Amino acid sequence: MTETGKLFDRVCLIGLGLIGSSIGAAIHKLKLADHVTGYAASQQTRQSAARIGFVDSVHETAADAAKDADLVILCAPIGVMEAITLEIAPALKPGCILTDVGSVKKAVISAVAPHTPDHVHFIPGHPIAGSEKSGPESGYPELFVDRWCILTPLPDADQDAVKKLENFWKALGSSVEVMTPSHHDSVLAITSHLPHLIAYSIVSTASDLEDVTSSEVIKFSAGGFRDFTRIAASDPTMWRDVFLTNKDAVLEMLGRFSEDLSALQRSIRWGDGDALYDLFSRSKETRQQIIEAGQDTAAPDFGREHHTDRLTDKHNEDK
């Protein structure tokens, strides 16, 4: 996170869950705006936001929150973005930047772009950051540090506005990459949507067994299963909307995955140990590259305690 000083006079957050609350907290921490307004559909969320204080004012309508803002960020589920845009459009200030944090970009553009006034700069965005926790209590200002934020500006986007939004995300600690909406949706289908789909699916499979009880699945989950339940605990509304709106790219990746899984199934059935060993060895390299790219920690996590007293460390200390 960088101390850049003020970037906007007034920022509006529509949707005050994990992402909205984290953005609000980061803006406050870094003093990136004079005033942060907020709106959420649920009264309970609005009350939590007011109590926690990551926004300066909470509003009863999205239009009221968006009025006079220089930057409006849609942090609501994709399924409600069209209705929100229709509601706030008349209230948007000329020159205002309208962006979003949705996990699918083509669908957000279809929902938002047709209703965006000409005097507003709509620049779709997607911070690749999150947690299995949702809601306004889960946010924290460092959520975006060392993560990537993808922007998918339309061909006629105002370059100054794009630059300004890039600087905002960089101030929050992220690196920014610009790509087409369609490419974004393919990249995310494999790096995020398919992993979540598979995780949800295996948790469901495990719940429906006859021979193995649910309590056994829970008890012995440390063997690998619990890692899937972690990502399968993410917000159901958000993920329903992802799969409804990135259908084509997800089905394409799912098709490829099913083919590869069938090949692996065949190797197991035929006892082809060499094929299994080769495949498993290659996965180790991908893991290494992710750690080198700073997108995960190398600390062994199966034990979950983040022990620093590995045997060799201890040995070195003893010297």
Added chain:
Amino acid sequence: MTETGKLFDRVCLIGLGLIGSSIGAAIHKLKLADHVTGYAASQQTRQSAARIGFVDSVHETAADAAKDADLVILCAPIGVMEAITLEIAPALKPGCILTDVGSVKKAVISAVAPHTPDHVHFIPGHPIAGSEKSGPESGYPELFVDRWCILTPLPDADQDAVKKLENFWKALGSSVEVMTPSHHDSVLAITSHLPHLIAYSIVSTASDLEDVTSSEVIKFSAGGFRDFTRIAASDPTMWRDVFLTNKDAVLEMLGRFSEDLSALQRSIRWGDGDALYDLFSRSKETRQQIIEAGQDTAAPDFGREHHTDRLTDKHNEDK
């Protein structure tokens, strides 16, 4: 971990990777034996073990390490357990307990039981603990704390020997559950083997795409993919042997998973938002149960920093 005092005079570890080194370190820490011997097939591993010191003596052959031991623990890949048993059988002391830590139990029994002398108590075991790190440098004495260890004694097992082995695992910090080998293999097929298989498979799918580059997959992996690469970084030899030896149970679970995934695929294709939402909501409950059972931490892990300064915590402090 409990200070129980000495449980065995001499313990032998065959195989000195993550599990063997962790057991050795725990025995030393808790003073559960007077002497720990060790053997590993690789000279490099033997040298590391000697240097790190989690065994008291390192031997050039498995038979030499096993000689005079009261407890012999096979911590080697399943694929070599038969050969090891054949080698050490003549050296085993009368009354000695022979156990193992293999992830599959029916196959280990087929490999070991026929070659176990009558004067030796063979009691198959499996600690449900691990890490994506392998090798003698990765071990630590607390690896088994708050985890489960499953024992699958044969019908004619000596109950005193079973009790003694139970106490050993309890001293290491684990809870012990006894079940049949066949049930163990079903339980582990869903809680451990299938999750690893799926993780390996999706990492492979992601490596072979044309539209999305490997570097993009790495870069944007924080959206979920990196969680799969973590478990897909586990030891390839160990996992090859698991899939070769627990074929039937894995193929059975894989068949069920594929059916469930096809149903989910259908819901996506037909845009059935209610079905998706219902399924995703149920997964959240499973997650909650795993946390309540102490098999994972509730700390949000997607950010991986284990931040304690959640917005609400901060708010409470400010009061």
